[in-house]
Amino acid sequence: MKEELKKRSVTAPDGQIIEIEPLRDYYCEAPPTVQTPAYTKIVEKLFNWARAESIWILGFGTGCGAIEMRPLMSPRFDAYRFGVQVRPTPRQANLFIISGYLSVKTLKRAIRSYEQMQNPKYVIGLGSCTINGGMYWDSYNTIKRLDDYLPVDLYITGCMPRPEALLQGVLDLKKIIREGKGEGANKYAENFEWYKANQKRVIKDWDMPEYSW
Numbered sequence: 001m002k003e004e005l006k007k008r009s010v011t012a013p014d015g016q017i018i019e020i021e022p023l024r025d026y027y028c029e030a031p032p033t034v035q036t037p038a039y040t041k042i043v044e045k046l047f048n049w050a051r052a053e054s055i056w057i058l059g060f061g062t063g064c065g066a067i068e069m070r071p072l073m074s075p076r077f078d079a080y081r082f083g084v085q086v087r088p089t090p091r092q093a094n095l096f097i098i099s100g101y102l103s104v105k106t107l108k109r110a111i112r113s114y115e116q117m118q119n120p121k122y123v124i125g126l127g128s129c130t131i132n133g134g135m136y137w138d139s140y141n142t143i144k145r146l147d148d149y150l151p152v153d154l155y156i157t158g159c160m161p162r163p164e165a166l167l168q169g170v171l172d173l174k175k176i177i178r179e180g181k182g183e184g185a186n187k188y189a190e191n192f193e194w195y196k197a198n199q200k201r202v203i204k205d206w207d208m209p210e211y212s213w
């Protein structure tokens with residue numbers, strides 16, 4: 001077990017000794033559950049409208065396509081007018097954009113970030129690398145198909161896709177959500193064992209609990 005994950009005690013400024021058990025304190029192992037729809041169709045429709053109009057992107061650039069996320073919030077593209085904004089923490093975000101190639105090392109962080117996001121949550125795969133490995137198709141340390149590891153709601157093709165394509169992708173995602181088809185988080189919960197098996201197959205130094213949120 002890594003040093004930083006071992007149980008230890010630290011001394012607070014007031015002299016108090018505090019016991020820290022990282023795997024218990026920083027993670028929760030309760031598996032994800034399927035979120036059932038609201039009890040009436042009209043309420044669910046209202047919820048979906050609200051979800052579509054408040055897309056909060058997790059500000060986590062994974063590959064070179066991340067550079068295309070920056071102009072999105074600039075005056076030229078002004079994604080804010082569509083209810084889109086960027087958040088610094090997974091706790092506040094509901095859209096994870098995997099912006100290109102994903103190394104196995106980053107995949108580990110991406111999984112933890114995705115699991116920390118609250119339901120309902122969505123994933124966009126930006127660029128060819130997320131679809132089939134792109135120009136890294138024969139790389140030894142990148143994954144090839146993102147949807148083997150995380151549930152993808154929408155892919156945007158290109159290498160690299162321009163901000164216009166990204167903006168159009170977000171608008172298409174809004175349509176999916178409004179129609180009640182943004183079911184990625186439920187798919188993840190339903191097929192949890194399958195996703196975990198795929199993740200562990202490539203992440204050899206798995207040292208996290210099964211699910212961390």
Ligand code: SF4
Pocket residue numbers: 063064065099100101126127128129130134135158159160161
């Ligand atoms: S699709 Fe192209 S631009 Fe995007 S991460 Fe891959 S190589 Fe980079």
